[in-house]
Amino acid sequence: MNLALTITGLALAWAAINGNFSPLNLLFGAAIGLLTSMLLRKWIAHPRVMRRLRRIVSLALLFFWELNVSAVRVAAIVMTPNIRAALRPGIVAFPLKLTTDREITLLANLITLTPGTLSVDVSEDRRTLYVHVLNLKDRDALVAEIANGFERKVQEVFE
């Protein structure tokens, strides 16, 4: 709460100095305010809020990187001459550690937009997420990769 107030104040001050109260300018001011309060977090903000914010930023950065990688990889597969040889499709059951609806939804969306994976279904008891894989090499390695990558990051954001 304290942090939100600080950032709003900083954004308003930025807009006032610029003489421009357009939404984009306010947003830009808020971004600069966030950056400065991160640098001065010891004196301004509660440490837990900042840690969570940093995790959200880290998840978003990882997501945008993986999104671009996945688009390039799909494009590469589409352009190969012998398309069936490049594929090894399958559906893998991924054991979920996440429990709430919003966590599972976020994880499923992230999985769909990352390289070679697409979430198909969630079991009735919400323990398993079924993931379609474009090029399946090692089932256990894939499950470990998701568990240690996105699932852990989602868990950290919501904890």
Added chain:
Amino acid sequence: MTALLATVLGCILLLLGSCFALLGAVGVLRLPDLYTRMHAASKAGAVGGGMILVAVALVSFDASIALRAVIGAAFLLLTTPVSAHLLARVSHRGGYHTQTTMFIDELAAASPSKGTLEQ
């Protein structure tokens, strides 16, 4: 100077986005079955559309329009996986996977399909 830079960057993003959209369409035509096609449509489609919207944001030089375009891109990134997921789930329940070649299908083992799809 910044204006020129934003314009050039916008042009590059516009072309890249169009190429991704084209490759997504080629993928939907060339890939062998529904699930692999879904990979092409959801990833290349979302990235292509998102890139074009960000390009609009870069070349418009208007804060309200740029904000709208970025919100549109975020909306696209949120909804594309949801619709792909819905379609994949429904098709699997309808028994589509029996017509495809998959190396393992752990979902079919857990819940046998309930109906047949119309050809």
Added chain:
Amino acid sequence: MTAAELLSLTATISLVILGIAMLIAIIRVVIGPTLSDRILALDLLTVIAMGFVAAIAIRTGLMLYLDIAISLALLGFLATVALARYMLSRIKDEDDQP
């Protein structure tokens, strides 16, 4: 070359690319073979059409087209969800009366 000329040229090129992409997606809509394939291709078609309208916005400089593009994306999502739910209801009907 001025910035405006560059923009107009790239927008025209991307309109051509997106037009070809739409044609390819339409081929998949026509040949199917199942309902799911058609719905998937239609979904991609609306996303490409949205990009097409956005490219027109850049080419003409009329940013009103951007709103059209965003509402087209919204419409495409709703259409896909509606069609998927229609398929689900039909599968359930078959269950009830084997």
